[in-house]
Amino acid sequence: xxxxxxxxxxxxxxxxxxxxxxxxxxxxxxxxxxxxxxxxxxxxxxxxxxxxxxxxxxxxxxxxxxxxxxxxxxxxxxxxxxxxxxxxxxxxxxxxxxxxxxxxxxxxxxxxxxxxxxxxxxxxxxxxxxxxxxxxxxxxxxxxxxxxxxxxxxxxxxxxxxxxxxxxxxxxxxxxxxxxxxxxxxxxxxxxxxxxxxxxxxxxxxxxxxxxxxxxxxxxxxxxxxxx
Amino acid sequence: xxxxxxxxxxxxxxxxxxxxxxxxxxxxxxxxxxxxxxxxxxxxxxxxxxxxxxxxxxxxxxxxxxxxxxxxxxxxxxxxxxxxxxxxxxxxxxxxxxxxxxxxxxxxxxxxxxxxxxxxxxxxxxxxxxxxxxxxxxxxxxxxxxxxxxxxxxxxxxxxxxxxxxxxxxxxxxxxxxxxxxxxxxxxxxxxxxxxxxxxxxxxxxxxxxxxx
Numbered sequence: 094x095x096x097x098x099x100x101x102x103x104x105x106x107x108x109x110x111x112x113x114x115x116x117x118x119x120x121x122x123x124x125x126x127x128x129x130x131x132x133x134x135x136x137x138x139x140x141x142x143x144x145x146x147x148x149x150x151x152x153x154x155x156x157x158x159x160x161x162x163x164x165x166x167x168x169x170x171x172x173x174x175x176x177x178x179x180x181x182x183x184x185x186x187x188x189x190x191x192x193x194x195x196x197x198x199x200x201x202x203x204x205x206x207x208x209x210x211x212x213x214x215x216x217x218x219x220x221x222x223x224x225x226x227x228x229x230x231x232x233x234x235x236x237x238x239x240x241x242x243x244x245x246x247x248x249x250x251x252x253x254x255x256x257x258x259x260x261x262x263x264x265x266x267x268x269x270x271x272x273x274x275x276x277x278x279x280x281x282x283x284x285x286x287x288x289x290x291x292x293x294x295x296x297x298x299x300x301x302x303x304x305x306x307x308x309x310x311x312x313x314x315x316x317x318x319x320x321x
Numbered sequence: 322x323x324x325x326x327x328x329x330x331x332x333x334x335x336x337x338x339x340x341x342x343x344x345x346x347x348x349x350x351x352x353x354x355x356x357x358x359x360x361x362x363x364x365x366x367x368x369x370x371x372x373x374x375x376x377x378x379x380x381x382x383x384x385x386x387x388x389x390x391x392x393x394x395x396x397x398x399x400x401x402x403x404x405x406x407x408x409x410x411x412x413x414x415x416x417x418x419x420x421x422x423x424x425x426x427x428x429x430x431x432x433x434x435x436x437x438x439x440x441x442x443x444x445x446x447x448x449x450x451x452x453x454x455x456x457x458x459x460x461x462x463x464x465x466x467x468x469x470x471x472x473x474x475x476x477x478x479x480x481x482x483x484x485x486x487x488x489x490x491x492x493x494x495x496x497x498x499x500x501x502x503x504x505x506x507x508x509x510x511x512x513x514x515x516x517x518x519x520x521x522x523x524x525x526x527x528x529x530x531x532x533x534x
Binding site for chain 1: 380384389399402403404410418421478494499500
């Protein structure tokens with residue numbers, strides 16, 4: 094009949110706090126250690142992956158340098174410093190002799206499943222886009238991912254016209270994706286039948302990125318012509 | 322020594338066969354169906370989960386006497402999340418392509434029910450060595466399950482195995498095998514096979530008992 098039969102045992106507050114504190118400390122040390130231990134390798138990996146993508150777009154390239162195209166015009170080498178507000182990053186690819194092969198830049202647009210992020214190559218000599226690679230996509234296997242393999246589609250992006258207009262404020266002709274087999278102009282992308290949405294995303298990504306980047310970049314091309 | 326060895330072996334085999342997390346307990350279905358589009362992805366997911374499972378079970382077991390039961394879930398989750406973060410960084414350092422392929426499912430190992438289940442049901446009640454051996458067995462069992470799906474889906478869905486083409490250029494891939502429904506089809510097929518084997522075994526045992534009677 095005494096009270097201690099029903100009285101539950103109370104865990105001391107101090108024990109609970111102590112345990113949680115100890116666990117957090119140990120786990121904190123492990124996480125910070127792992128982060129610092131892998132930091133260099135992760136950064137090197139990211140740089141390598143990007144280089145591989147750029148070299149895929151420009152097979153003749155042997156090295157590359159990252160730049161920022163500033164909103165007020167002008168370019169600045171992208172170093173370790175902070176990114177200037179409103180700038181667009183691009184990568185100048187150089188051949189063995191250090192001459193500019195082309196400029197690669199990222200573009201992104203909504204695809205069927207998620208955003209399709211691409212890297213396209215711009216060649217100043219022909220003022221055209223000569224190819225693209227995919228940075229990230231989650232399109233349907235066997236359908237949307239045909240943008241990597243479809244011959245007609247890739248051929249329509251071999252010499253895509255992205256000339257600037259007379260006052261260099263925008264593209265002379267907007268890049269457009271048209272129905273499969275109806276491409277007549279140099280600035281049109283030939284969509285893949287059955288994968289129209291993903292094809293359109295590629296065209297849109299190039300158009301949107303080029304509209305912003307090229308008016309800033311083209312007047313400054315002399316600054317990136319030679320590898321420094 | 323003679324009594325310890327079989328016990329440890331039993332501990333290890335439990336997760337591979339009798340209590341296989343995939344085919345018997347049907348746990349961890351989310352990564353199971355999501356990342357098994359290729360054998361490489363399946364194997365990597367298996368290795369990542371194994372690391373988290375073994376390390377967290379070891380640490381949970383080491384701390385089992387000082388964790389008050391009121392705060393045990395919070396403690397386990399923090400420990401599991403820590404090792405998942407470590408795996409996350411290590412995979413990024415090893416291969417970014419693999420990191421992109423596994424996507425959010427690396428972080429989602431935190432909520433893989435096999436791991437919290439092992440911590441709660443086994444590691445919190447056993448010394449570190451048996452706890453880690455049991456966790457290793459479960460990891461192998463889970464990896465076998467992942468591979469069983471990944472191999473079939475890659476062969477049928479892409480005509481390759483570990484990236485090596487098997488049938489040549491004429492093969493028409495069954496794209497549906499790479500889509501979510503394909504995961505369910507293959508899983509269903511494996512579950513059917515395992516329960517058929519189990520039934521057959523039970524029938525044989527029953528008929529032997531009847532003959533002896």
